[in-house]
Amino acid sequence: MWQDASLYSRGFFVGRKFTRAGRQLVCVIYFLACCGVMQAAAIAPRQTAGFKRAMKFVTDETGRRVAIPFSVQRIVTLAPDLTETVYALGLEDKLAGDTTFCDTPSAAKLKPHIGSPQTPSLEAIVAMHPDLVLATTSINRPETVDALLRLGISVYTSDPHTVRGMLDSIARMADLMGAGEQGTALVAQLQARLDAVHSRIAELPLVHVLFVVWEDPLITIGQNTFIADALGWAGAESVIVADQNWPQVSMEEIVRLQPEYILFTANHSEANDDQDLSRLRTRPAWKALKAIQMGHIVKVDDEITKPSPGLVGAIEQIARELHPDVFSLEAHGESLELQGGAMREVFASIRRERECDFCVL
Amino acid sequence: MRPLTPQRIVGICALLCGVLFVVCVVSLRMGAYPISVRDIVSTLFNAAAGRRDEIPVEFWQVVFGLRLPRIALGILVGASLSTAGAGFQALLRNPLADPYVLGVSSGAALGAIISLIVAPHTVGAIQLAAFVGAAATIAAVYFLGRRGGQLDSPTLLLAGIVAASFLSAIIMFLLTMVTGSELRSIAFWLMGDLTAPPPTTNVLGWLGFLFFVFIVAAGAMYTTSSDLNLILTGEQEAKHLGVNVNRVKFVVYIAASVLTGLAVSVSGAIGYVGLLVPHVMRMLFGTDYRMLIPTAAIGGAIAIVLADTLARTVMAPTELPVGAMTALAGAPVFIYLMRRRMR
Numbered sequence: 001m002w003q004d005a006s007l008y009s010r011g012f013f014v015g016r017k018f019t020r021a022g023r024q025l026v027c028v029i030y031f032l033a034c035c036g037v038m039q040a041a042a043i044a045p046r047q048t049a050g051f052k053r054a055m056k057f058v059t060d061e062t063g064r065r066v067a068i069p070f071s072v073q074r075i076v077t078l079a080p081d082l083t084e085t086v087y088a089l090g091l092e093d094k095l096a097g098d099t100t101f102c103d104t105p106s107a108a109k110l111k112p113h114i115g116s117p118q119t120p121s122l123e124a125i126v127a128m129h130p131d132l133v134l135a136t137t138s139i140n141r142p143e144t145v146d147a148l149l150r151l152g153i154s155v156y157t158s159d160p161h162t163v164r165g166m167l168d169s170i171a172r173m174a175d176l177m178g179a180g181e182q183g184t185a186l187v188a189q190l191q192a193r194l195d196a197v198h199s200r201i202a203e204l205p206l207v208h209v210l211f212v213v214w215e216d217p218l219i220t221i222g223q224n225t226f227i228a229d230a231l232g233w234a235g236a237e238s239v240i241v242a243d244q245n246w247p248q249v250s251m252e253e254i255v256r257l258q259p260e261y262i263l264f265t266a267n268h269s270e271a272n273d274d275q276d277l278s279r280l281r282t283r284p285a286w287k288a289l290k291a292i293q294m295g296h297i298v299k300v301d302d303e304i305t306k307p308s309p310g311l312v313g314a315i316e317q318i319a320r321e322l323h324p325d326v327f328s329l330e331a332h333g334e335s336l337e338l339q340g341g342a343m344r345e346v347f348a349s350i351r352r353e354r355e356c357d358f359c360v361l
Numbered sequence: 362m363r364p365l366t367p368q369r370i371v372g373i374c375a376l377l378c379g380v381l382f383v384v385c386v387v388s389l390r391m392g393a394y395p396i397s398v399r400d401i402v403s404t405l406f407n408a409a410a411g412r413r414d415e416i417p418v419e420f421w422q423v424v425f426g427l428r429l430p431r432i433a434l435g436i437l438v439g440a441s442l443s444t445a446g447a448g449f450q451a452l453l454r455n456p457l458a459d460p461y462v463l464g465v466s467s468g469a470a471l472g473a474i475i476s477l478i479v480a481p482h483t484v485g486a487i488q489l490a491a492f493v494g495a496a497a498t499i500a501a502v503y504f505l506g507r508r509g510g511q512l513d514s515p516t517l518l519l520a521g522i523v524a525a526s527f528l529s530a531i532i533m534f535l536l537t538m539v540t541g542s543e544l545r546s547i548a549f550w551l552m553g554d555l556t557a558p559p560p561t562t563n564v565l566g567w568l569g570f571l572f573f574v575f576i577v578a579a580g581a582m583y584t585t586s587s588d589l590n591l592i593l594t595g596e597q598e599a600k601h602l603g604v605n606v607n608r609v610k611f612v613v614y615i616a617a618s619v620l621t622g623l624a625v626s627v628s629g630a631i632g633y634v635g636l637l638v639p640h641v642m643r644m645l646f647g648t649d650y651r652m653l654i655p656t657a658a659i660g661g662a663i664a665i666v667l668a669d670t671l672a673r674t675v676m677a678p679t680e681l682p683v684g685a686m687t688a689l690a691g692a693p694v695f696i697y698l699m700r701r702r703m704r
Contacts, residue, residue, distance in 0.1 A: 100678075100679060113678055114678050115393075115677075115678035115679035115680060116679045118545060118549075119556075119679050119680040119681070119682075120678065120679070120680070121392075121393035121673070121677055121678035121679065121680055122427055122556070123392045123393040123394035123423055123427055123428075123673075123678075124393035124394065124677070124678035126394055126419055126422050126423055126426075126427070127393065127394045127395070127419070129419065139545075141545050141546055141549065142546065143546065143549075143554075143556060143557040143558065144556075146484070146557075146558045147427075147556065147557070147558040150426065150558050150562070151422045151426045151427070152418075152422070153422075244537070244538070244539075248537075
């Protein structure tokens with residue numbers, strides 16, 4: 001019917017039906033209409049929201065030029081380590097929201113959440129009217145930061161690759177949040193603790209370790225991660241040298257390299273050390289490792305995975321466990337004396353756990 | 362069966378547009394930021410009247426900065442993917458064909474990954490590289506898929522599948538070279554993601570450009586719709602009836618590939634829509650391509666906007682990947698319609 005008509009007719013209609021030429025005409029008209037709508041849309045008002053208050057321009061750690069208000073009253077953090085930094089600086093009253101992953105200190109769980117660090121709801125962030133959003137390259141996506149900046153929201157992105165970089169980053173963020181003095185004090189105190197560890201182990205040879213990020217498949221750390229740098233501060237060195245951040249390595253290579261200690265993170269498994277050890281001793285490749293046979297397994301505090309103030313505590317723990325000879329119980333107490341002020345509350349729980357671990361061993 | 366008239370096509374398309382409009386309004390209303398329908402209407406009204414100052418900043422940010430661009434992008438991507446799917450299903454005469462079957466998404470993904478390795482912080486580089494990757498794959502598969510100087514459906518299908526798996530292998534190889542932060546962007550990109558901001562600050566211009574490309578490609582495909590009906594009954598038969606089969610295949614191949622490349626380069630590889638929506642539309646409104654192409658386009662838009670609304674709200678404030686939502690919601694609907702038809 002329609003088909004037949006369109007094959008032979010040259011008009012736009014046959015009876016009440018379109019021919020092919022008719023359809024093409026409709027297409028062209030539709031096009032022009034679309035172009036017209038686009039023209040009209042192009043002159044709609046452009047967005048200039050969010051630049052009403054006194055702003056200063058800073059360059060963040062990823063090289064973005066961002067405007068940040070002089071007076072920051074409402075902060076939103078996009079990662080657990082940033083939340084921890086805000087609490088360590090004593091700025092928890094200014095923290096308007098954090099992520100569903102933020103669990104240290106436990107008070108952070110009660111703050112309103114904006115979603116997970118990788119898939120936050122931008123609307124939820126807008127709803128908190130933040131003066132400043134803190135992001136980090138260690139877990140956030142650059143797309144999230146770009147989208148927030150596009151909305152006229154101030155975002156500062158930190159990009160720590162080393163322990164020292166983490167301290168610098170804390171100082172800079174503290175300054176932006178109007179807590180420059182607390183920041184300087186916190187950094188000085190963390191640095192003092194690092195120096196205390198360093199002074200004890202500086203003369204000792206580095207211990208060769210395998211840091212297990214994931215057991216099956218075996219994923220470890222690359223040399224450019226802050227974890228690798230933290231291991232250096234604790235007098236240890238990864239047996240694997242890789243440019244990737246989280247390389248997957250073969251078990252054979254580990255058996256060949258024979259690390260002196262195996263490091264796990266504490267949340268890796270719920271089981272206690274003894275169960276872990278006996279489980280690993282039954283596994284074919286693992287039981288070939290001298291470190292497993294000798295029970296050289298360290299469960300590192302979870303803080304090692306985050307470039308936050310708690311990282312220093314994890315470094316102290318690793319240093320003690322890998323170099324038990326130079327860390328006597330008295331020395332341990334002494335190093336705790338160095339911690340003061342805001343840090344005391346934040347790390348009280350961590351310290352208790354750590355002391356228990358210490359007693360068991 | 363009732364004869365297919367332009368009135369019927371326009372009527373059904375208008376009906377679907379109405380559904381799309383309702384879905385868009387619902388999507389505009391739903392989200393982590395609480396905003397009432399009244400506030401949305403007044404925001405839209407004030408914006409249309411040019412009274413920018415009377416709109417609270419946050420309403421502007423949420424409605425014009427976040428929800429509307431995302432809905433527009435969803436409409437565009439959904440319409441492109443399912444139009445492309447309908448085109449490939451006719452071109453390859455294979456009900457399993459989808460926009461990604463000829464390796465276009467793998468080519469786009471490879472381009473995106475290379476751009477993330479080479480120029481990780483360049484704005485717009487991913488979209489451009491993805492489109493170049495898609496275009497290169499389209500050209501390569503086209504030349505591989507010819508037999509005696511003409512596009513041959515089985516050869517084209519095989520060439521596409523081989524290209525897809527070859528490119529996927531290269532992607533797997535490159536992924537081992539990528540460090541942490543880029544890996545995250547790629548992972549989201551491979552799943553399909555509507556959250557990435559557009560590469561320019563002129564969002565309207567960007568969306569307008571994308572819609573323009575969509576209209577050109579989909580319009581070109583629509584001009585071949587009655588010929589596609591004949592080709593589906595058999596290429597020889599279509600030739601005997603006076604259809605220039607080679608020209609039709611060329612037009613459909615290029616149009617569908619451009620649509621796929623367009624969608625993939627802005628949103629990553631969102632799955633299932635391009636496969637499921639054309640089939641659903643066939644079950645609902647018949648297999649005639651004059652009806653199928655426009656209904657598939659609108660249906661695809663409805664599917665993505667709906668899926669994205671769910672992705673934004675079911676786990677709020679955390680957002681789910683829209684690709685997971687399309688599969689999760691699409692598969693049961695598809696099975697229901699398929700079983701109902703078999704009865």
